[in-house]
Amino acid sequence: MNSSKSSYSDSHTQRLVTAALEASSAKYGAYEFKVAPLRMERDRLLQEMLKGELVNLSGQVTSREWGQKLLPIRIPIDKGISCYRIALIDGHHQDLFSAVRSVEQLKEMTLGSGRQWSLTATYKRAGFTVVEGTTSAGLHSMLAAGRFQYFPRWRSGWNTACSS
Numbered sequence: 769m770n771s772s773k774s775s776y777s778d779s780h781t782q783r784l785v786t787a788a789l790e791a792s793s794a795k796y797g798a799y800e801f802k803v804a805p806l807r808m809e810r811d812r813l814l815q816e817m818l819k820g821e822l823v824n825l826s827g828q829v830t831s832r833e834w835g836q837k838l839l840p841i842r843i844p845i846d847k848g849i850s851c852y853r854i855a856l857i858d859g860h861h862q863d864l865f866s867a868v869r870s871v872e873q874l875k876e877m878t879l880g881s882g883r884q885w886s887l888t889a890t891y892k893r894a895g896f897t898v899v900e901g902t903t904s905a906g907l908h909s910m911l912a913a914g915r916f917q918y919f920p921r922w923r924s925g926w927n928t929a930c931s932s
Contacts, residue, residue: 875896880915
């Protein structure tokens with residue numbers, strides 16, 4: 769499991785994988801489904817998937833690196849709605865965000881994103897100013913501490929169809 773995913777996202781993905789395995793077991797045979805005992809950051813998860821011992825399947829946002837090193841199975845498990853975003857902000861800055869009318873105005877503000885997240889590189893290439901954190905929980909704390917002005921989010925689990 770990716771360390772930044774919520775338990776809802778994990779259970780949603782697990783139910784989908786289990787349903788797919790059940791539906792295909794008559795054709796492909798019995799299966800064994802285990803959840804890795806450790807939660808991992810993306811870099812570690814990639815290394816474990818390359819080894820193929822502890823982890824051999826994960827529902828993740830794709831990236832060029834992952835697509836080159838692993839065999840991607842592109843299934844939009846959330847029906848393509850993964851790129852709808854909201855931004856968490858400090859309510860004291862609501863007026864600043866209420867005045868935003870363009871992407872260029874958003875680029876003038878600082879956003880928070882995970883160091884190992886695929887979208888972090890996408891934000892940077894698009895010209896956004898990004899402050900990086902290591903975990904989702906840490907980024908929430910950094911937003912509260914004023915380290916950046918907004919934290920783009922999507923409903924946990926809506927993350928398999930976006931690519932950088």
